[in-house]
Amino acid sequence: MLVDSHCHLNFPELVQNMDQVLDTMRSNEVGHALCVSVTLDKFPEVLAIAEQHPNIYASVGVHPDYEDIQEPTVEELVRLANHPRVVAIGETGLDYFRLTGDLEWQRHRFRTHIRAAKATGKPLIIHTRNAAEDTLRLMQEEGAAEVGGVMHCFTESWEVAQAAIEMGFYISFSGIVTFKNAQSLKDVAQKVPLDKILVETDSPYLAPIPFRGKTNQPAYVRHVAEEVARLRDVPLQQFMETTTANFFKLFKHAQPCKSLS
Numbered sequence: 001m002l003v004d005s006h007c008h009l010n011f012p013e014l015v016q017n018m019d020q021v022l023d024t025m026r027s028n029e030v031g032h033a034l035c036v037s038v039t040l041d042k043f044p045e046v047l048a049i050a051e052q053h054p055n056i057y058a059s060v061g062v063h064p065d066y067e068d069i070q071e072p073t074v075e076e077l078v079r080l081a082n083h084p085r086v087v088a089i090g091e092t093g094l095d096y097f098r099l100t101g102d103l104e105w106q107r108h109r110f111r112t113h114i115r116a117a118k119a120t121g122k123p124l125i126i127h128t129r130n131a132a133e134d135t136l137r138l139m140q141e142e143g144a145a146e147v148g149g150v151m152h153c154f155t156e157s158w159e160v161a162q163a164a165i166e167m168g169f170y171i172s173f174s175g176i177v178t179f180k181n182a183q184s185l186k187d188v189a190q191k192v193p194l195d196k197i198l199v200e201t202d203s204p205y206l207a208p209i210p211f212r213g214k215t216n217q218p219a220y221v222r223h224v225a226e227e228v229a230r231l232r233d234v235p236l237q238q239f240m241e242t243t244t245a246n247f248f249k250l251f252k253h254a255q256p257c258k259s260l261s
């Protein structure tokens with residue numbers, strides 16, 4: 001069985017079709033999914049989904065693309081993360097692509113998340129876009145290696161992947177790796193050690209081929225897995241087993257749902 005290590009099930013496109021989304025996961029051998037928070041005001045929705053479904057986990061955090069919203073404090077994140085269904089802190093990080101200008105507030109918010117992750121012992125889900133250098137620098141300065149985590153929806157170079165792996169981070173590939181114009185990312189997917197790889201959908205966005213342009217859903221992580229397994233020339237079964245084991249090793253607060261095996 002596979003795990004979708006990053007999705008947004010509480011977004012309207014998915015939450016309105018939850019039964020069908022869960023059925024499709026099952027029929028594609030996708031056993032578990034991690035539903036990732038992007039703002040504090042939507043966190044209760046994310047947590048409710050994880051409380052209702054034993055194979056769905058939650059994270060708590062505030063995405064770097066949301067500027068004018070309630071700013072989290074370390075204390076607030078620690079308090080909200082103190083729940084058995086919350087297995088990670090994020091998504092957090094830096095995004096210099098979507099937003100420009102003085103982004104000191106993004107760096108401050110990112111540091112807050114790293115401190116909360118260290119305080120809770122729950123790993124980080126890191127989003128980085130056009131900001132790899134600062135992302136790695138802040139991870140260093142704040143000692144993110146102490147808690148580890150995942151570089152989600154990875155689109156950076158092999159050098160960036162290596163630097164993150166050295167800090168105890170996993171590299172998660174999304175549907176982008178299936179796109180024909182993503183040759184440099186395909187090269188990275190061949191190089192990352194298998195025991196450091198996760199797969200994700202980031203649904204409802206970024207549907208993999210053959211669903212590109214449509215609404216994405218956790219079941220489609222199967223197509224991401226098939227492509228990375230093909231690129232590495234490993235049997236799909238072995239790839240599924242290893243990446244699932246990687247997920248539960250990293251997110252150690254996530255208990256596998258017994259009724260699935």
Ligand SMILES: [Zn+2]
Nearest residue numbers: 091127152153
């Ligand atoms: Zn993201």
Ligand SMILES: [Zn+2]
Nearest residue numbers: 006036091202
């Ligand atoms: Zn996301």
